[in-house]
Amino acid sequence: MPPRRRxxxxxxxxxxxxxxxxxxxxxxxxPLIDSLRLGLFSLNDTGREVFVGLDNYRTLLTSDLWAPxxxxxxxxxxxxxxxxxxxxxxxxxxxxxxxxSQIIRGRALFRTLIFTxxxxxxxxxxxxWRLILSPLWGIAxxxxxxxGLESLYRPWLGLESSALVAISLISxxxxxxxxxxxxxxxxxxxxxxxxxxARIDGATGWGVFWRIKFxxxxxxxxxxxxxxxxxxxxxxxxxxxxQGALAGPNFSTDILGTFFFRTFFGIQLQLGNPTMGAxxxxxxxxxxxxxVLLYLFGWQRRLQRIEL
Amino acid sequence: xxxRRGGNKRPPRGFGHWGQVVAAHAVLIxxxxxxxxxxLLVILNSFKSRRAIFRNPFELPNSSNFDTVGYQTVFExxxxxxxxxxxxxxxxxxxxxxxxxxxxxxxxxAEYDFPGNALMGLYLAVGIMIPIRLGTVxxxxxxxxxxxxxxxxxxxxxxxxxxxxxxxxxxxQFMATVxxxxxxxARIDGASEYRIYxxxxxxxxPALGTVAxxxxxxxxxxLWFPLILTGTERAKTVILGAQIFLGQYxxxxxxxLASLTLAMLPVVILYIVFSRQLIRGLTSGAVx
Numbered sequence: 001m002p003p004r005r006r007x008x009x010x011x012x013x014x015x016x017x018x019x020x021x022x023x024x025x026x027x028x029x030x031p032l033i034d035s036l037r038l039g040l041f042s043l044n045d046t047g048r049e050v051f052v053g054l055d056n057y058r059t060l061l062t063s064d065l066w067a068p069x070x071x072x073x074x075x076x077x078x079x080x081x082x083x084x085x086x087x088x089x090x091x092x093x094x095x096x097x098x099x100x101s102q103i104i105r106g107r108a109l110f111r112t113l114i115f116t117x118x119x120x121x122x123x124x125x126x127x128x129w130r131l132i133l134s135p136l137w138g139i140a141x142x143x144x145x146x147x148g149l150e151s152l153y154r155p156w157l158g159l160e161s162s163a164l165v166a167i168s169l170i171s172x173x174x175x176x177x178x179x180x181x182x183x184x185x186x187x188x189x190x191x192x193x194x195x196x197x198a199r200i201d202g203a204t205g206w207g208v209f210w211r212i213k214f215x216x217x218x219x220x221x222x223x224x225x226x227x228x229x230x231x232x233x234x235x236x237x238x239x240x241x242x243q244g245a246l247a248g249p250n251f252s253t254d255i256l257g258t259f260f261f262r263t264f265f266g267i268q269l270q271l272g273n274p275t276m277g278a279x280x281x282x283x284x285x286x287x288x289x290x291x292v293l294l295y296l297f298g299w300q301r302r303l304q305r306i307e308l
Numbered sequence: 309x310x311x312r313r314g315g316n317k318r319p320p321r322g323f324g325h326w327g328q329v330v331a332a333h334a335v336l337i338x339x340x341x342x343x344x345x346x347x348l349l350v351i352l353n354s355f356k357s358r359r360a361i362f363r364n365p366f367e368l369p370n371s372s373n374f375d376t377v378g379y380q381t382v383f384e385x386x387x388x389x390x391x392x393x394x395x396x397x398x399x400x401x402x403x404x405x406x407x408x409x410x411x412x413x414x415x416x417x418a419e420y421d422f423p424g425n426a427l428m429g430l431y432l433a434v435g436i437m438i439p440i441r442l443g444t445v446x447x448x449x450x451x452x453x454x455x456x457x458x459x460x461x462x463x464x465x466x467x468x469x470x471x472x473x474x475x476x477x478x479x480x481q482f483m484a485t486v487x488x489x490x491x492x493x494a495r496i497d498g499a500s501e502y503r504i505y506x507x508x509x510x511x512x513x514p515a516l517g518t519v520a521x522x523x524x525x526x527x528x529x530x531l532w533f534p535l536i537l538t539g540t541e542r543a544k545t546v547i548l549g550a551q552i553f554l555g556q557y558x559x560x561x562x563x564x565l566a567s568l569t570l571a572m573l574p575v576v577i578l579y580i581v582f583s584r585q586l587i588r589g590l591t592s593g594a595v596x
Binding site: 010012013015016017019020021023024026027028029030031032034035038091094095098099101103104105108110111112113114115116117119120121122123124125127128129131132137138139142173176181184185188205226230234236237240241257260264265274277278281284285288289292 | 347440561572575586591
């Protein structure tokens, strides 16, 4: 038997894959893993890293110095998420439903205009709203005045009771375009025959939407919820811009992102603490991972079963 | 099928229908006003005198209230042209590199059936859902170690790494739709594998556009990494420069409004020009 001809080693596959894999590994995967590792270490007096196991996590979760800040940040993060889920995503769905309807004139124009705030930097949006809500300029008060509601005006960003809600609503205002576009793409993807069939069966617009269209876009609902979750638990810029790194007043707008930044980077006289910062990043990692897994195994699995 | 209306596809259009049409437009117009009003308010007032900003904030700029003192302060007080240059370099170079290395990897994943292909795809996809910010502590140490902190290159590498996962994921799906016969024909003509990659690339231009759109806005608008990875003027981006300037000049309303406008306008103008492609790119990416 002649010797089997061996294929030459496929070097071109290596050439194609190496740049992306190398850069992704060095500048994303390695830092993420190294950061998780760093959360298990502590710097001693000489500045050397010492392995301390889960001590940092224990300190973070239980000590009087750290725990109240952590739980406050987690609670605020969930409030932020709840407001996005209950305000941003329903408004996004409503706008998408309207924009997918044949009765609207100028759909492309509306879509483009409503998406505008989303493309702008959070820094610029944050400062703009700071000016608009400021009692000095009085814009918010004037606008309430048009409806005779002037007495309702408060400096919302400055009050402990309302700052977090105000921040959340600014963020909702900015990002409503994202769920709108995702829902719109899903709604436009529904075959016309399905809708026509339902109409012939006598279904009304309202009925068609909730009984036919909404169940068909459930996968998008899951994606939107997951994106919202990851985005909110990774948020930082808006609060840093409008409320500062101390997330005032009195930490009422402090979320994990700002807590992480202060701890690791330091602020004013407080020095940065990289290992404790890495520990907070570890907590954020676990929360985001839990959210993503819940989506992959809870939501998607269930949907697949329904389709079968 | 019992309540079938003979031949009538839609319910008859009566008064209720027109009520619906008007109400739907009213909702959209109201929301559009809510979305644009704050942005317009900032831009319009940046061209007015301090007195006019406070006295008549809703008035359009006109000959009696026009004033560009804010812009003068901005150009004297901050290095905005340098920041613009930095932001442009970081965004464009990072985008081009994301497109290049991701399309190469996507080509390999879609074209060749090698052992570990699925695993490699999964490895690259994990980064889609995990934000790179969580690795910031180690990224800073790493860049300090290789002396890339406070450089545009450092920022580019970080954005490049974080852009790769989604780019590879989207591009692999599109690469897979390129007809096999086309590539095989080229192979028979003796084209190398690299030549075939170059042949396929123009065929997935819409997908490359989608990927560019997905990455461009977040890179240009990012505050986090410039804040942490740059210290001096030389590597500051527009957004970080604006953030610092705004913090310093917060009581000078003309300067604040002018700097907000300066930072917004280029993006808004680009958006007006490219909005059609951008939104189409976002929606087509979303369907995938």
